[in-house]
Every structure is written in structure tokens, then in C-alpha cells.
Amino acid sequence: MSQIYATATHLATGEVVQTLGPFNTLHAARAAVVEAVGQVLLWERQDPGVFVAEKYPLLWRVEERSTVQA
Template sequence: MSSVYATATHIPTGEVTRTLGPFDSRHAAYVAVGEVVGQVLTWERQATGAYLAEKYPMLWTVEEREVGSVL
């Protein structure tokens, strides 16, 4: 079983600064990120299956993770 998480990475430093989740769906993660940043973001699908959106200086990633995986 997998859960969806949203992770914020500070673009200039590459430091992961925040993780939200777990969520039951990508949509719920998108909504949560929008509430954190104060606007709806445009998400782009990556070849890895993750979705990315930028709100400089943060890069948000939404992806499914297997339950019990290392965060």
C-alpha cells in the first residue's frame, strides 16, 4: 500500500525543508501545498512518476511512497 507525500526543497541550497502527508490522493496533496503557499500551483509530471511545481525559492514534489519506506 502506498501513500502520497508532498516535499518542499529550497532551490538555492537543495535542502528539504518540509514534508506534508501522508495523503490518500495526489489531489489532496496538491490542495495542501496550495494552502501552504497561498495559491494554486501548476504541476508537471516527471518521468519518475513524481509531480513538480515551483514557487520560488521552493520546489514542491508530490509522489507516492510505499508504506514503511524511509522518508
């Protein structure tokens, strides 16, 4: 099973400063980031299932993460 999360990383320090999710779709995660930022962002596909957008000083990354259940 996988879940989708959005994380904000500070560009200068590399520190993850915010995480949103889990979401059911990549679109829902990107929409939540837009709402949190307060403006439309230009998303770039980095890898399959991974989108990034910069809103200085943060880099937002939306990705699908696998969850392993025991």
C-alpha cells in the same frame, strides 16, 4: 501499501524544508500544497505518480512512496 507525501526543497541548497502528508490521493496532496503556499501552482508531471511545481525559492514535489511492512 503506499502513501502520498508533498515535500518542499530549497532550490539553492537542496535542503528539504517542509513535508506534508501522508495523503490518500495525489490530488489531496497538491491541494494541501496550494493551501500552504497561498496561491495556485502550475503542476508538471515528472514521472508516473510524481508531480512538481516551483514557488521560488522552493520546489514542491508530490509523490507516492511505497511503505514496506514487516
